[in-house]
Amino acid sequence: xxxxxxxxxxxxxxxxxxxxxxxxxxxxxxxxxxxxxxxxxxxxxxxxxxxxxxxxxxxxxxxxxxxxxxxxxxxxxxxxxxxxxxxxxxxxxxxxxxxxxxxxxxxxxxxxxxxxxxxxxxxxxxxxxxxxxxxxxxxxxxxxxxxxxxxxxxxxxxxxxxxxxxxxxxxxxxxxxxxxxxxxxxxxxxxxxxxxxxxxxxxxxxxxxxxxxxxxxxxxxxxxxxxxxxxxxxxxxxxxxxxxxxxxxxxxxxxxxxxxxxxxxxxxx
Numbered sequence: 001x002x003x004x005x006x007x008x009x010x011x012x013x014x015x016x017x018x019x020x021x022x023x024x025x026x027x028x029x030x031x032x033x034x035x036x037x038x039x040x041x042x043x044x045x046x047x048x049x050x051x052x053x054x055x056x057x058x059x060x061x062x063x064x065x066x067x068x069x070x071x072x073x074x075x076x077x078x079x080x081x082x083x084x085x086x087x088x089x090x091x092x093x094x095x096x097x098x099x100x101x102x103x104x105x106x107x108x109x110x111x112x113x114x115x116x117x118x119x120x121x122x123x124x125x126x127x128x129x130x131x132x133x134x135x136x137x138x139x140x141x142x143x144x145x146x147x148x149x150x151x152x153x154x155x156x157x158x159x160x161x162x163x164x165x166x167x168x169x170x171x172x173x174x175x176x177x178x179x180x181x182x183x184x185x186x187x188x189x190x191x192x193x194x195x196x197x198x199x200x201x202x203x204x205x206x207x208x209x210x211x212x213x214x215x216x217x218x219x220x221x222x223x224x225x226x227x228x229x230x231x232x233x234x235x236x237x238x239x240x241x242x243x244x245x246x247x248x249x250x251x252x253x254x255x256x257x258x259x260x261x262x263x264x265x266x267x268x269x
Contacts, residue, residue, distance in 0.1 A: 054229075054248070058219065058264050093161065100151045108148070190240070190261040192220070197244070197254070202230060204240040204261050217264035218242060220255050227253045230261065 190206035206212060218230040218240075228249035230242035244255060 054264075061265050103147075103151055188262075190218070192255060192257050192259045192261060194257055195244070195255055200244045200246065201233065202242050202244055202255065204230070204242055206238055206240055206261070208238060210263070212240065212263070218261050219264045221260045221262060222253070225253070226250060227255050227259060229264065 188207045188210035190204045190210060193203050193205050195202040204218070212218075212232065212235065214232055214235065216232055218232065220227040220230060229245040231245055232240055232242050234241040249255070
C-alpha cells in the first residue's frame with residue numbers, strides 16, 4: 001500500500017513539474033510578446049511625432065505659398081495697371097504721330113512750292129534780283145528739309161518706343177500670368193482611383209494644372225484629416241503611380257480610393 005502511495009506521489013510531483021515548466025514557457029513567451037509590442041508602440045509613437053512635425057512644416061510651406069500667390073496677384077495687378085498706362089501713352093504717341101504726319105505733309109507741300117517757284121523764275125527776272133531770290137529759296141529749302149528730317153526722326157522714335165513698350169508689357173504679363181498659374185496650382189487636388197496594399201502602391205488622377213514632377217511628395221487627406229504620404233514612382237499624363245509610405249500613416253487610418261491627394265511642398269515660383 002505504501003509503495004502505491006509513493007508511486008502516486010512521484011507521479012503527482014512529476015506532473016506538477018511538467019505543468020510548472022509549461023507555465024514558465026508560456027509566461028516567457030508572453031513576456032517576449034509584450035516587450036515586442038512595447039517596442040512597436042514606441043516606434044509608432046516616434047513615427048506619429050515625426051508625422052506631426054512634417055504636417056506642421058507642410059502647413060508653414062502652404063502659408064508661404066499663399067503669401068507668394070498674393071504677392072504675385074499684386075504684381076499682376078500692377079502689370080495690368082502698367083498695361084493700361086502704356087496703352088494711354090501709346091494712344092498719345094499715335095496722336096502725336098498723326099499730328100507730325102500732318103506737319104510732314106505741310107513741309108512736303110512747301111518744298112514742292114519752292115521747287116516750282118525756282119523753276120518758274122524765267123527770263124523776266126532782273127539780273128540783280130537772282131542772287132537774293134536764289135539765296136532765299138535755298139534757305140527755305142534747307143529749313144524745309146531740316147524740319148522734314150526732324151519730323152521723320154521723331155516719328156521713327158515714337159514708333160520704336162511704342163513697339164518697345166508693347167513688347168515689354170506683353171513679356172511681363174506673360175511671365176506673371178505663368179507664375180501665378182503655377183502657384184495657383186498648389187491648391188489643385190488629385191484623387192486616388194485605385195490602391196493595392198499588398199504591393200504598396202496607388203494610382204492617382206491629377207488635374208492638368210497640378211505642378212508635379214518625379215521629385216514631388218504627395219499628401220493623402222480625407223476631409224481635414226491627414227492620412228499619410230505618397231512617393232511618386234511614375235507619371236503618365238494625368239495619372240500617377242505612387243508608392244505608399246506606410247511609416248507616415250496615421251494610426252487607425254488606411255488610404256483608400258476616393259481619398260484626396262495634394263502637394264506636400266507648394267511651388268513658390
